[in-house]
Every structure is written in C-alpha cells, then in structure tokens.
Amino acid sequence: MKTIEVDEELYRYIASNTRHIGESASDILRRLLKLESQKTEPSAEPAPAGVQGEGVRRMLDAGTLAAQDSAIERFMTILSVLYRDNPAAFAQASDIKGRKRIYFADSEAALLAAGNTTKPRAIDGSPYWVITNTNTGRKRNIVTQLMAAMGYAHGLIERVSQSI
Amino acid sequence: MKTIEVDEELYRYIASNTRHIGESASDILRRLLKLESQKTEPSAEPAPAGVQGEGVRRMLDAGTLAAQDSAIERFMTILSVLYRDNPAAFAQASDIKGRKRIYFADSEAALLAAGNTTKPRAIDGSPYWVITNTNTGRKRNIVTQLMAAMGYAHGLIERVSQSI
DNA sequence: GAGGCGATCGTCGGGATATTTT
DNA sequence: ACAAAATATCCCGACGATCGCC
Incomplete structure (x- = not known):
C-alpha cells in the first residue's frame, strides 16, 4: 500500500x-x-489488538484536534478518523442510538426521519452521516459509546472524548 | 491535504x-x-523563526501604511508584503475561508464563484486574489487569521491588523 | 460589473440550556 | 414526586453582501 x-x-x-x-x-x-x-480483501477482520488505535493516537498527538476551533469540527474529525481506523468495527458500532433519535446512518434522510432538527452531517471519508444538534456533553457521550463498542481501550477513549 | x-x-x-x-x-x-x-498549493516549510517578519516590520516602521487613506489600500499593501515575506507560508495559509465565501484564490473567477459581489482584487506581486467586499473589522480578521496561520508572533499580528 | 468603500443589518451555525421523557 | 438522560428550541456571535454615503 x-x-x-x-x-x-x-x-x-x-x-x-x-x-x-x-x-x-x-x-x-x-x-x-x-x-x-x-x-x-474485504477488510473485515478485526484489527490486531496492538494496532487498534494507531490512527487515533496519531490524530491526538498531531494536534490536529486542538487546531479546530469548534467542538463540532473536532467531533467530525474524530469520527472520520475512527471510521478510517477500522471501517468494519465502525459499521458494527454505529447503531448506537438515543431515546428517539438514531445517531448514525448511511443517509441524511434516515437521520432527519428520526428526530426534529437533528442537523445531520456527512462524515468525511466515509459513507456515514451523524446527528449534530447536541450539546458538547452528548457529543462526548456519542464518541465514548462508539469507541467502546469498537473495542478501544478505556484510557484512549477517555483522552479522545475529553479532547472534544 | x-x-x-x-x-x-x-x-x-x-x-x-x-x-x-x-x-x-x-x-x-x-x-x-x-x-x-x-x-x-506548493507545500511550504515553515520559515526560519528569526527571519520571519522582517519585511513586515519594515513596512510598519516606514509608515507606508499610515500614508494610505483607505482601509482597503492598507489591506492590499499588507497582503502584498506578507506574500513577499514568505510565499510558501502564504500559500499554505491562504485557504482560510468564511461561512460561504473563500477569501483567497489564484483567480478572480474562483472568488466570484463563491459569493455575491465579493469585489476581488489582485494582490500585488503575487499570483493571488482576495475578496474585498467586507467591513474593516473583517479585513482585520482576515489578516489576523492569515498571519496566525503563517506563524507570525502574536504581538506583530496585533500591530499589523490594528494598523488597517 | 465597472464608482469605490465599507457600515449596517439580515442570515446562519454552534451548542448551552430549557424542556420533555423515562 | 425526584432524578437522570435525551431532545430540540432558541440565543448569541460570526459571516455575508446590500445599499447608502462620499
């Protein structure tokens, strides 16, 4: 490659x-x-545990996040990196949802249909969309849930979600 | 990138x-x-810290700016000097943009395409164009963002943008 | 495009906070 | 009734570009 x-x-x-x-x-x-x-090869096999999080750590260290000036941009960047780090796991994990709203979908329409004014946005480099009309706390929450479902280590999850 | x-x-x-x-x-x-x-854009390496700002300081001290009688002229002069001070950094930094408009481009057309009545102007001594239809506050803003992205020191940025 | 400049005011996006639901 | 979680309204600040002034 x-x-x-x-x-x-x-x-x-x-x-x-x-x-x-x-x-x-x-x-x-x-x-x-x-x-x-x-x-x-359909890259479906779970990433070897040691490697998982490479890209994510790079993002944290590169200061890419700190450079963005709004929570929403940091949120979108993180999701984009997470997707690329492990598309298959992301796909599995992305069915997390709230009480009424669904958080991820492969189309804007699906998100709009499950809530009012959810302000969906496309996740760069992926076929997914996320809901965006949430406070920062919930954005952290969504990232935490997502990463947990993708199998990341606790410490890393913490670091990432706090960086939003 | x-x-x-x-x-x-x-x-x-x-x-x-x-x-x-x-x-x-x-x-x-x-x-x-x-x-x-x-x-x-040609990928730029950050300018050696010591040299950065030479030309800019000269401009400030020479009172070149004070002589101009409109904000727009001072704005254009500053951009021209900034470009010459470090073309590579300028190229990197010039992708700053607003909500809809882009502020810099290498053609008039590109700027016209991204907004209404943007009144583009060519930056003297460079291949770039800027948007011009903004209030003075925004002109200051653009210069501040640009210089920050180019890596100038805070104090100098402040002096320059206040001089518009 | 062709008069130039830019203040003023309309518009939009971010996300805290009030509200609703469990 | 109380707390906790989730939703989405709505306020504020940032941005755009019209239009009045020179």
Missing part, C-alpha cells in the same frame, strides 16, 4: 463515490478510473 | 500519468477523473 496526498475537495469526491461500507480508496478509484479491479 | 492509501499497482498507474515534472497526485487524479482542476 502506498500513500498519496489529495486535496480536500478531491478527497470528498472520492469518498462520495463509495458503493459499500468499508470500501477502500483503491477500490473506489479503480471503479472511477475504469481499471481492472484487483481483489482487495 | 488528506492522505489516502492506494495499492501499488494503482499507484504506478497514477504516477505513469504524470504530465509534467512535479505534478501532484491531486492534479493527476483530477485530470484522469475529469474534475475541475484546482491549483494545488
């Missing part, structure tokens, strides 16, 4: 062409470029 | 479509995907 840099807009364009949950950038690009698909 | 992973073969495919030396992955992909090209 090689790493390349693409600008924000292009990144979003690629992400928006995701056909199924967990699809990799390579797969999407190959389809868009009409190249012969090379079987990329 | 976002980072994505692509498999070896795809990477080679992209690389093989390079049209000119130094072309970025984004540019190549945009061409292959037939997307509107967006100039990719």
